[in-house]
Amino acid sequence: MKRLLRPLISGTTWRRFSFLVVGGAIFIPFLVLYVAFLSLFGNNGAHHGWTLALLIMLGIAGFVVMLVLAGLFPVVRALEGAFTKELVGAPEVLGEDRSWPARAKAAAWFAAHVITGAAYGIACIGAPSVAIWTFVVPFHERPAAERGDLAPITNSHWVWLLPVGGVLLTLGFLYGTVLLGKIAARLAPHALGPSAQERIEAVERRADALAERNRLARELHDSVGHALSIVTVQASAAARVLDQDPQFAKQALGAIEESARTALEDLDHVLGLLREEERSRRTPQRTLKDLDELLGNTGLPITVDCEGDLERIPAAVSREAYRIVQEGLTNVAKHAGHVPVSLRLAARTAELELDLTNPRGPALPGSRGLGGRGLNGLQERVSVLRGRMWAGPEADLWRVSVTIPITRGTT
Amino acid sequence: MTTVMIVDDEQLIRAGLRAIVAAEPDLDVVGEAADGAQAQSEIARLRPDVVLMDVRMPGVDGIQATRNILERQPEPPKILVVTTFENDDYVYDALRAGASGFLLKRSRPEEILQAIRMVVQGDILLFPAAIRALAAARQDQVASAGRAPRWHGQLTDREAEVLRLMSTGLSNAEIGETLFVSLQTVKTHVGNLLAKLGARDRTQAVIFAYESGFIQPK
Numbered sequence: 001m002k003r004l005l006r007p008l009i010s011g012t013t014w015r016r017f018s019f020l021v022v023g024g025a026i027f028i029p030f031l032v033l034y035v036a037f038l039s040l041f042g043n044n045g046a047h048h049g050w051t052l053a054l055l056i057m058l059g060i061a062g063f064v065v066m067l068v069l070a071g072l073f074p075v076v077r078a079l080e081g082a083f084t085k086e087l088v089g090a091p092e093v094l095g096e097d098r099s100w101p102a103r104a105k106a107a108a109w110f111a112a113h114v115i116t117g118a119a120y121g122i123a124c125i126g127a128p129s130v131a132i133w134t135f136v137v138p139f140h141e142r143p144a145a146e147r148g149d150l151a152p153i154t155n156s157h158w159v160w161l162l163p164v165g166g167v168l169l170t171l172g173f174l175y176g177t178v179l180l181g182k183i184a185a186r187l188a189p190h191a192l193g194p195s196a197q198e199r200i201e202a203v204e205r206r207a208d209a210l211a212e213r214n215r216l217a218r219e220l221h222d223s224v225g226h227a228l229s230i231v232t233v234q235a236s237a238a239a240r241v242l243d244q245d246p247q248f249a250k251q252a253l254g255a256i257e258e259s260a261r262t263a264l265e266d267l268d269h270v271l272g273l274l275r276e277e278e279r280s281r282r283t284p285q286r287t288l289k290d291l292d293e294l295l296g297n298t299g300l301p302i303t304v305d306c307e308g309d310l311e312r313i314p315a316a317v318s319r320e321a322y323r324i325v326q327e328g329l330t331n332v333a334k335h336a337g338h339v340p341v342s343l344r345l346a347a348r349t350a351e352l353e354l355d356l357t358n359p360r361g362p363a364l365p366g367s368r369g370l371g372g373r374g375l376n377g378l379q380e381r382v383s384v385l386r387g388r389m390w391a392g393p394e395a396d397l398w399r400v401s402v403t404i405p406i407t408r409g410t411t
Numbered sequence: 412m413t414t415v416m417i418v419d420d421e422q423l424i425r426a427g428l429r430a431i432v433a434a435e436p437d438l439d440v441v442g443e444a445a446d447g448a449q450a451q452s453e454i455a456r457l458r459p460d461v462v463l464m465d466v467r468m469p470g471v472d473g474i475q476a477t478r479n480i481l482e483r484q485p486e487p488p489k490i491l492v493v494t495t496f497e498n499d500d501y502v503y504d505a506l507r508a509g510a511s512g513f514l515l516k517r518s519r520p521e522e523i524l525q526a527i528r529m530v531v532q533g534d535i536l537l538f539p540a541a542i543r544a545l546a547a548a549r550q551d552q553v554a555s556a557g558r559a560p561r562w563h564g565q566l567t568d569r570e571a572e573v574l575r576l577m578s579t580g581l582s583n584a585e586i587g588e589t590l591f592v593s594l595q596t597v598k599t600h601v602g603n604l605l606a607k608l609g610a611r612d613r614t615q616a617v618i619f620a621y622e623s624g625f626i627q628p629k
Contacts, residue, residue: 221495221496225495225496226421226495228517229421229424229495229516229517230421230423230424230427232516232517233423233424233427233428233431233516234423234426234427236427236431236519236520237426237427237428237429237430237431237520238430239520240430240431240434240520241430241431241434244434245430248426248430251426252426252427252430255423255426259423
């Protein structure tokens, strides 16, 4: 019983009710406009039978066409989307796709809304009136011989069944409202929601943002967290042994100073990444096509060896490859200094191979772990693309070697 | 005299911890190691009572090293995992692997020293609140489905009670006072329940209790 009643008293149903009524309200100005438009063609009023039926059908079709044309306008689509989202409760997110198929779907939705709304509006006025009438008639003083089509009923005992019909009609109307609302909620996401393409893009954006956040968290963890741990441990040790071992205390102060300085440098780097991220959100992401510019900017002597057609590499793989080269070159500059670098890119049928080698420089002070951090981030991204990555020393070279499969559909 | 060994890949952390620990008359630093592999051989050679073990190290990390030491070594040392951050997944893994407790690198020297002394005594759970938080976070990540392990039905009411009190960080003596039983009785209960759970110490027992849903961390 409760389950039967709940839809009738739920706010959702009545919000959807107003959605239907709004459709009916929109119908009226369109109808006025359409009638005015039709009157331009004059009216000789002499049609009968088939001709009349044909004309009426044509007229209705014309009306629908007008509604659909109106629905194609982006502004109408936006308004209709807002109505639907607010009153029907769906779709949760409005699509912003401006392609023709998406607009056509929205236009069909708009036309269906207006026409259903009009029919519903009529039912809305009609059903209660008829229901009330069924309750009044049995008690009405009737002249002995009432005329009209309903006379056989209104003049017999069957008249007492009329209120039952009225109750059924009211119930039908109410549950019809619930049902229409549910149908609207079910269909709205298809008509106005984000397209598959938009959903994929949203998921990709979220994954990117998450990867970026993880990267920053790791950067902070490994750099600033590490340095501050040293500062804390060394400072508490120094304070404890100050009297017995002033020499240790002195060394500790030096270590604290050095660690704090490194932490600040790292923080600077991480904050730089945050700013960079903000910028990169506004500018399109770079791919291997922008490689020449990148290589020119480093100032390192680089030999490049490209095999195969790099142009046909999917964008995601190309972006990743660009980042790997970028990160790799940054690491070279940071750890090995100004040394010759050799870069090999090969686009095979099923995968992209990337090899970056440079002679290992003298270990620069304070460089501990820095390479590892950037490499971890790359490793994670490469594994997302189901690729493999290897980085490490090889004889007196440092090599970063990456293979990323090229699959169709990776955009 | 309690012998301590320090394992950390950062020399400055080792030196700091050594200075703090070595200044105590009842504690002695017998060795250091810079990674998990070195730690294993040094521990086998020096047989310390307590090991301060960094979690993240190149090569064999602290978790793997803890596991190896506890598996391979007869009468292994108590292992205290040392970490930079509290909400570190690795800490939980290390505790699961059998580490007796964990320490934050930002802990005050007194806390570090107290933790070492407590872990040697072995009758109290270190940082019960933090362990509960770690278990709760874990529970969110992994759906705690699966069947309850067999030991759920095998604990006596008293043992279950002792396990719950243990998880709040009470010592054996305190548990005895709460339950109005002697210290010896508590010790017997603890011994029995550790055996039933197959746990090495109270830390592991409490972790098993959280993981199997025997105690709700939240």
